[in-house]
Every structure is written in structure tokens, then in C-alpha cells.
Amino acid sequence: MSEGTFCLVLHSHLPWLARHGSWPVGEDWLYQAWAHSYLPVVDVLHRLAERGHRDVLTLGVTPVLAAQLDHPYTLRAMHAWLADWQLRAHATHARLPDTAYREHRAAAAALETFEHTWRHGGSPVFRGLADAGVVELLGGPVTHPFGPLLPGRVRRFLLDGGLRDTTRRLGSRPEGIWAPECGYAPGMEREYAVAGVRRFLVDGPALHGDTAAAHPVDGSDVVAFGRDLEVTYRVWSPRSGYPGGPDYRDFHAFDHASGFKPFRVTGKRVAAKAPYAPDRAALAVGKDAQDFVATVVRRLRELHARRGKPGLVVAAYDTELFGHWWHEGPAWLEQVLTLLPDAGVHVTTLRGAVEAGHVEEPVVLPPSSWGSGKDWRVWDGAAVRDMVADNTEVATRLLAAVDGVPRSTGRDATLDALAVQAALALSSDWAFMVTKDSAAHYARRRAAEHRDRVRELTDLLPAGRHEEAARRAASFTAQDDLFGHLDARQLATARARTLVTA
Known part of the structure; x- marks a missing residue:
């Protein structure tokens, strides 16, 4: 029994x-x-x-x-x-x-x-x-972001990207x-x-x-x-x-x-x-x-x-x-x-x-x-308030960059690299390590590195410096060559679905 x-x-x-x-x-x-x-x-x-x-x-x-x-x-x-x-x-x-x-x-x-x-x-x-x-x-989502603090479009994009990645690796969703x-x-x-x-x-x-x-x-x-x-x-x-x-x-x-x-x-x-x-x-x-x-x-x-x-x-x-x-x-x-x-x-x-x-x-x-505390304080507390603000900026810049590009049938390697760098910046690990004072210096350096790459690309693109942005994106991808399937167009598709629903 x-x-x-x-x-x-x-x-x-x-x-x-x-x-x-x-x-x-x-x-x-x-x-x-x-x-x-x-x-x-x-x-x-x-x-x-x-x-x-x-x-x-x-x-x-x-x-x-x-x-x-x-x-x-x-x-x-x-x-x-x-x-x-x-x-x-x-x-x-x-x-x-x-x-x-x-x-x-x-x-x-x-x-x-x-x-x-x-x-x-x-x-x-x-x-x-x-x-x-x-x-x-x-x-799970691609890079372990703390979902409750993200805009819905970004959260859904990272979750769908993670599930797609697992499906490719394991054969089933x-x-x-x-x-x-x-x-x-x-x-x-x-x-x-x-x-x-x-x-x-x-x-x-x-x-x-x-x-x-x-x-x-x-x-x-x-x-x-x-x-x-x-x-x-x-x-x-x-x-x-x-x-x-x-x-x-x-x-x-x-x-x-x-x-x-x-x-x-x-x-x-x-x-x-x-x-x-x-x-x-x-x-x-x-x-x-x-x-x-x-x-x-x-x-x-x-x-x-x-x-x-x-x-x-x-x-x-x-x-x-x-x-x-x-x-x-x-x-x-x-x-x-x-x-x-x-x-x-x-x-x-x-x-x-x-x-x-x-x-x-x-x-x-x-x-x-x-x-x-079983609440959000580890990822949204006083010790990481600046990192929360940076993450909000990263998500906002990512969405603005994607929404600013005319819809086309082809993938854009620069935008895809931007999406990967944003996903890496949004990892929940960085705030956790800072709040818990566990290798906090490394965590702050990593979060800032990916944030700065997002800033760099999203400054170059609106200025029309597309070739320079492409070169920088390629250098980022050479170091962080993961999630080659992560397609920034999915963020635009999510926006279109939202508009239709509204």
C-alpha cells in the first residue's frame, strides 16, 4: 500500500x-x-x-x-x-x-x-x-532571466527561445x-x-x-x-x-x-x-x-x-x-x-x-x-537597484531597435547578436551574486559588459552606422556564440500579435 x-x-x-x-x-x-x-x-x-x-x-x-x-x-x-x-x-x-x-x-x-x-x-x-x-x-528561458521584472514581450521572447532551443537539442518541446x-x-x-x-x-x-x-x-x-x-x-x-x-x-x-x-x-x-x-x-x-x-x-x-x-x-x-x-x-x-x-x-x-x-x-x-523572503528582494532590492535600472534600459533598447527596423523576410545578424547580448545581460545570476556578495565583482563586470554591448549596438543602428554595427556584432558573436537560432524577428512578431489583440 x-x-x-x-x-x-x-x-x-x-x-x-x-x-x-x-x-x-x-x-x-x-x-x-x-x-x-x-x-x-x-x-x-x-x-x-x-x-x-x-x-x-x-x-x-x-x-x-x-x-x-x-x-x-x-x-x-x-x-x-x-x-x-x-x-x-x-x-x-x-x-x-x-x-x-x-x-x-x-x-x-x-x-x-x-x-x-x-x-x-x-x-x-x-x-x-x-x-x-x-x-x-x-x-526554461534562454539565459535564466528573472521574469517578473521584464516587459512581457521580452519575457515571452526569451521563454519561447529557450523552449525552441531545448526542442532542437532533445527532440521534443x-x-x-x-x-x-x-x-x-x-x-x-x-x-x-x-x-x-x-x-x-x-x-x-x-x-x-x-x-x-x-x-x-x-x-x-x-x-x-x-x-x-x-x-x-x-x-x-x-x-x-x-x-x-x-x-x-x-x-x-x-x-x-x-x-x-x-x-x-x-x-x-x-x-x-x-x-x-x-x-x-x-x-x-x-x-x-x-x-x-x-x-x-x-x-x-x-x-x-x-x-x-x-x-x-x-x-x-x-x-x-x-x-x-x-x-x-x-x-x-x-x-x-x-x-x-x-x-x-x-x-x-x-x-x-x-x-x-x-x-x-x-x-x-x-x-x-x-x-x-520568498519575494523578489534578491533581484529587486536596494543592493541591486542600479542593476534593475540597467536591465530596464537593456529591455527598452532591445525593443526599440527591433521596432525601428522595417519588417522583412530575412534575418538580421546584427539584431540577433543584440538579442543574445541583451539575454546575457538579463541573467538573474548577476543580481543574485551581488545581493549575496558571492563573486559580486565578477557579476557586476559581466552584467555591465553585456549592457554596454547593447548600448553600443543600439547607438550605432539609429545613427545609420550599420556596417560598423555589423562588425561589432560579429565580434560579440565570436565570443558568445550560443543560441544561433535566437531570431530577433520573433520580438516584432510578438508586437504584431499584441497590436492585433488590442
Whole structure:
């Protein structure tokens, strides 16, 4: 007899980092997450599939991350990064033999996996898992913009561009999305319906904590799933969670000569960290996996007792938590996803939860996000007020440039490059990093760089300096050669549709 239904949702995302610096923030961030999260998490999914598991979890891969996991430049650079990881292990052996041995083995395994499974990019990997029924894949806007702060035309253009990109890479258009930062403003559900989106995520407080089912939003057929924070925060919250356990590898304590992490957490306020002990960590993984399964079962039983019928628990996290931030996270995932069915829990995807009947009465959602305060303050607060103004300018300039060009049958490479630079400037990551004071200098530099490129092109075009604008646009595209399908004419088409509707 089933205790109820559990959905695990993983959100895989990094901003566009290729050719924009390496260390301490830049391409290394991509390669670390790729090596320590994306490779091992996919390995877990493959092992579960081999044991007969299906509908294991719902996996979001943002278009901007997918573009990097498929790009020939980053594929070559990732291979070199993995080889360098192995060489660093060799160089560390004399000083830290135990650490060097572990890192050498891990690097060798990652190289073999990368060469065997990932050599043609990430999309064949994810498509194979989806086609085999192991995961449901989510889509999203092209560059992870915080949608509620954008003009509707720009928001719809970026969402449609992202869904088109995912369709090209994976062969089918996603019916579910992870809206960037779970950002929501009333009315966005109508845009989702037009785009073919049938389900999306919000944070639990947006549903006033009533996350035991999905709900159609404000008279539409689009349903919202809410994160169950009571369960989700058991793993990771703003204050606590399993990764802070004393036996897990410490993310912040480095051997600076090698870049390796040879220490365990030991204690939150302990300066002299103890050496990492894999056997202790493995025991902690087993204990915390069992605790999480017990937490899910307890929560489902509470819901059943209160509601008189089986309920739903949705736990959602950044994929990068598992492996990159929490070294033991992939091992924990594998144990949890193995133990939950044995405990009588129906594990499925968001699509599977809809098919199982976990959709109830309609709701009206408030403006919300999954950030601090569950409102928009991380992306619209005092610390980033200037960036919000810049984003408004970027969107306004983009629309004006497109609307100022006579309609024609051909694409305009300069306008397309402008659209890409605007999309990169509007990434939600920059404001998040500034508000959280996490590599804020890099975030401000990147946002300003793309903003200035938008300004440059939109100053040249009205002045009739089209050849100069074309040359500058080509130089921008040479560095940021992603989303070649992003067609600025779609913005003009959206305007025409709006005028007809009006």
C-alpha cells in the first residue's frame, strides 16, 4: 500500500561562462560543476535505470547550461581540465598521499566517463535518459532571466527561445519548466499556456504551504507545484542540512597548493579541521539517507491523516548541490532513490504526479520566488537597484531597435547578436551574486559588459552606422556564440500579435 507520492526535482544551471575568465570565477566554475555534479548524478541515474527504476526524478537543464555542455570549445576545455585534475593529483602525492590517491582515482574515473558518455555533449546524455523514461526534462528561458521584472514581450521572447532551443537539442518541446528562481508574477501562467507549458514550480509559501497537490493557476490549465519546505530543508536550508555534518568533506577548507579539499567539516566553529575520512563519510550518507526517507514517510502519513487521501511531497534543489557543494551528495541521492520505493513511497516525476491525480482546486498565486523572503528582494532590492535600472534600459533598447527596423523576410545578424547580448545581460545570476556578495565583482563586470554591448549596438543602428554595427556584432558573436537560432524577428512578431489583440 503506497504511503503517497514523492517527486524530486533538480535544477541544473550556470550562467554563460565560456571565454569569460577562468579563476576564481569563470570557466573553472563550469568544469567543477560538470566534473563533480553532472557526471556523478548522471552516473547515478544510469545505475538506477540498469536496476529497472523509471520516472526517477524531474531534471531541469537550462538552455544556457545545455549550450555549454554541448559546445565544442567547452567540450575540449573540459577534457583538458579533467586531465589537469589527474596531473594535480600526481603533483600532490608527496605532501598529501591519501588525498592524492583519492583524487587520482576520481579523476581517472571522470575521464573515462567523459570520454565514453559525454564526448558528443550533454544533450545526447539527457535525451537518452528521457527517452528511456528515467527522467522528465524541464525547459526554461534562454539565459535564466528573472521574469517578473521584464516587459512581457521580452519575457515571452526569451521563454519561447529557450523552449525552441531545448526542442532542437532533445527532440521534443518540454511541457514543464523551472521558471528562473521560481520567479512568478500574476498573469505569467497565461503566457505559459500560450507557450505550451503545462506545469511549473513555485516555492511552498506561494501556496501558503499547501504543497500536497498541484493546483491549476487562476482559471488556466497550467498547474503549479510547490516545494515542500519541511522536507526540502531537511537536506539544505539557509541555516542547516545534511552537508554540514561533521564527517562530510568540507567545501571551504582548501589545500591551496593543489586546490584539493583534504578536510572534513569537523565542526561549524572548528578552525583546525580533521582529515577527511571516506569511511566515516559513507556511514553518514547511510544515516542521513535513512533519516530523509523517514522524514518523507512521516510527512506523507501526516498529509494522509489530515486530508483523508494520499498526498504529494515535492523536494527541489539545485543539481550543483549534489557533488560540487556536497561531495557525498550523489551517493546520498542513490541511496534515497533506492530506499524510498522500499518504504512504500511512489517515486515519480511531475508529469507522473499529474497522471496519478495529484491535481486539486485552482489557486490564485501571489508574486513570489524561492529567494530570501520568498519575494523578489534578491533581484529587486536596494543592493541591486542600479542593476534593475540597467536591465530596464537593456529591455527598452532591445525593443526599440527591433521596432525601428522595417519588417522583412530575412534575418538580421546584427539584431540577433543584440538579442543574445541583451539575454546575457538579463541573467538573474548577476543580481543574485551581488545581493549575496558571492563573486559580486565578477557579476557586476559581466552584467555591465553585456549592457554596454547593447548600448553600443543600439547607438550605432539609429545613427545609420550599420556596417560598423555589423562588425561589432560579429565580434560579440565570436565570443558568445550560443543560441544561433535566437531570431530577433520573433520580438516584432510578438508586437504584431499584441497590436492585433488590442
